[in-house]
Amino acid sequence: MARSKIRKSSAGSLVSAGRRMTLNPKVARRSFLKISAATAALTGAAMTTKLTGKANAASGKTGPYSGSETVRTICTYCSVGCGIEAEVHNGVWVRQEIASDHPVSRGAHCCKGAGAIDMVTSPKRLKNPMKKVNGKWTNITWDQAIGEIGDKLLKIREADGPDALHFNGSAKVSTEMAYLHRKFAAFWGTNNVDHQARI
Ligand code: SF4
Structure with missing residues (x-):
């Protein structure tokens, strides 16, 4: 956690990124x-x-x-x-x-x-797009997935603008995939993008 994101409150607890941890005051x-x-x-x-x-x-x-x-x-x-x-x-x-x-x-x-x-x-690896239909996960084609998700995203942008969306990356994508993820957010028109990149 970056030191700049940590501040000490008057109550003696650490406040960071919206979380609060109470400290034993004897622990420096x-x-x-x-x-x-x-x-x-x-x-x-x-x-x-x-x-x-x-x-x-x-x-x-x-x-x-x-x-x-x-x-x-x-x-x-x-x-x-x-x-x-x-x-x-x-x-x-x-x-x-x-x-x-x-x-x-x-x-x-x-x-x-x-x-x-x-x-x-991993046997749990996702190999194709899936959609929950009537409560059951079902395989769909890439064309269907891209079409449906794209239409929904465009509706959000038309109604509320590009900043209505936040692009949240994954710790399990490669550095190159994270680069593409950030590029996509930039082309979309928002700075709302984050990725857990390094330990
Ligand atoms: S810290 Fe090392 S092992 Fe962990 S994700 Fe980064 S490069 Fe991979």
């Missing part, structure tokens, strides 16, 4: 920040281990795939640029490891990066 500000940083680091390390393990376990295989190759690449989920060792088998990304010697990540990923392979292998 410096101690509070140290405790928060340590907690975040421990939680992050635990999640990284758990999620990387999950990605490995999901494949149901512990040894390398026969004939696979290891490709060193970069996590695309934020601009930090942590290193990934991707195991590629017959052109398909089948497993990931942290590039432990990478100068940026230095042996760790955040939970987003640790689960990066889910974008390829």
Whole structure:
């Protein structure tokens, strides 16, 4: 959280982005920040281990795939640029490891990066547009999805102007997709755009 977004209220609580956290007055500000940083680091390390393990376990295989190759690449989920060792088998990304010697990540990923392979292998992955029809999620075509959503967006803009909309990004899109998302908001005509970009 950016320091500029945090202010201390007269009641001794921290007010940030609309949230309020009550502090023990005996805990000095410096101690509070140290405790928060340590907690975040421990939680992050635990999640990284758990999620990387999950990605490995999901494949149901512990040894390398026969004939696979290891490709060193970069996590695309934020601009930090942590290193990934991707195991590629017959052109398909089948497993990931942290590039432990990478100068940026230095042996760790955040939970987003640790689960990066889910974008390829997760059974929950959305593969086509869906619409809730009579209370049931139903597959629809891209043409139908783009047509219906586009018509609704244009109606909103005609009635209330471009600032009636806020474009909210996702922590699970790549840096390049986030760039396109921001471009789309700009062409739409609003500055109402945000994206959880880096840890
Ligand atoms: S999303 Fe996480 S793992 Fe990926 S580059 Fe950013 S900090 Fe590193």
